[in-house]
Amino acid sequence: MIDLRSDTVTKPSLEMRNAMASAEVGDDVYKEDPTAIKLQQYCAELFQKEAALFVPSGVMGNQLCLNVLTQPGDEIICEKNAHIFQYESGSPAMLSGLSMNLIEGKNGVITPTQVEQAIRPTNAYYMPRSKVIEIENTHNVAGGVVYPIENIKALRTLADKHNLKLHLDGARLWNASIASGISVAEYSSYFDTVSVCLSKGLGAPVGSVILGEKSMIEEAFRMRKAWGGGMRQIGIIAAAGLFAIENNFERLALDHQNVKNLANHVSQIDGVEVDLSNVQTNMLMFKPTKMSVDDVISKSKDKGLLLGPGGIGIVRAVTHLDINSDDIEKAKQILTEIFNG
Ligand SMILES: Cc1ncc(COP(=O)(O)O)c(C=O)c1O
Numbered sequence: 007m008i009d010l011r012s013d014t015v016t017k018p019s020l021e022m023r024n025a026m027a028s029a030e031v032g033d034d035v036y037k038e039d040p041t042a043i044k045l046q047q048y049c050a051e052l053f054q055k056e057a058a059l060f061v062p063s064g065v066m067g068n069q070l071c072l073n074v075l076t077q078p079g080d081e082i083i084c085e086k087n088a089h090i091f092q093y094e095s096g097s098p099a100m101l102s103g104l105s106m107n108l109i110e111g112k113n114g115v116i117t118p119t120q121v122e123q124a125i126r127p128t129n130a131y132y133m134p135r136s137k138v139i140e141i142e143n144t145h146n147v148a149g150g151v152v153y154p155i156e157n158i159k160a161l162r163t164l165a166d167k168h169n170l171k172l173h174l175d176g177a178r179l180w181n182a183s184i185a186s187g188i189s190v191a192e193y194s195s196y197f198d199t200v201s202v203c204l205s206k207g208l209g210a211p212v213g214s215v216i217l218g219e220k221s222m223i224e225e226a227f228r229m230r231k232a233w234g235g236g237m238r239q240i241g242i243i244a245a246a247g248l249f250a251i252e253n254n255f256e257r258l259a260l261d262h263q264n265v266k267n268l269a270n271h272v273s274q275i276d277g278v279e280v281d282l283s284n285v286q287t288n289m290l291m292f293k294p295t296k297m298s299v300d301d302v303i304s305k306s307k308d309k310g311l312l313l314g315p316g317g318i319g320i321v322r323a324v325t326h327l328d329i330n331s332d333d334i335e336k337a338k339q340i341l342t343e344i345f346n347g
Pocket of ligand 1: 142177
């Protein structure tokens with residue numbers, strides 16, 4: 007099977023497993039796990055933030071950041087397809103008492119003008135209090151689109167003007183950095199808090215890291231415990247994260263190359279629509295015009311290619327560590343057969 011459903015389906019390599027097996031460990035609830043500490047220090051330095059915390063998942067990373075930036079009753083301004091709103095089980099409301107002010111974006115991007123219009127007047131005591139602007143880079147539902155840096159800078163200026171905080175869901179910030187040539191440290195410099203995943207393009211089996219000021223990360227450490235995320239000998243998984251950043255970051259360029267190759271091919275198939283300008287990182291979204299999404303997915307599966315749904319009427323293909331250029335050639339052939347046969 008060629009599995010293009012997501013970049014989360016990767017299996018740890020033998021080298022990664024060896025790094026995990028030989029990791030030094032301790033009790034992280036006592037802050038005594040040397041490998042977790044090493045990963046956190048490594049990330050704080052890489053992202054040029056005061057402190058970092060290893061957390062079990064991207065969802066917990068985002069939600070911890072939102073929690074430490076807000077009080078119950080506050081409001082988050084974000085794009086309507088933001089992961090924190092659509093795919094985190096309603097946790098802003100459930101865990102932190104937050105409401106969401108959603109903006110219709112274009113390719114996942116919201117403009118500073120739209121955001122400024124959404125900010126509540128400070129004297130409107132009967133409205134929710136605007137507190138955080140959140141963006142996603144790359145944007146998942148938009149198909150791995152890279153957030154324009156000029157837009158990010160303008161959002162920072164806006165946040166400062168209105169005394170708001172800025173959170174980055176950087177589950178795939180690694181891909182954005184490779185595609186744009188902008189360092190993860192530069193991206194992070196515009197945000198109060200950042201959450202990045204180790205278990206997507208980088209290929210670790212588990213884990214995310216959040217970054218911010220020391221006081222915020224200390225508070226997040228407390229909340230992680232309160233939410234049941236205090237872990238013990240986590241060096242075993244932190245070692246996989248360290249291995250992933252050190253060995254699998256730069257190679258994301260290959261995933262981007264592979265998906266572009268696939269996208270160029272698919273765009274020439276009759277019965278398929280693709281916006282090639284949105285194929286910027288490791289995702290391809292395409293619209294079958296003569297077949298349903300379910301049909302494309304099941305016919306591909308019968309021929310050994312796993313694809314996923316990418317929204318209403320859209321099929322998604324995602325490249326990753328366990329996909330090579332031969333797999334892409336086979337995927338191209340399978341898709342040609344499906345649409346032409
Ligand atoms: C943009 C984005 N943020 C956050 C997450 C959550 O990550 P996790 O599945 O590790 O909780 C995902 C997962 O797909 C994602 O795509």
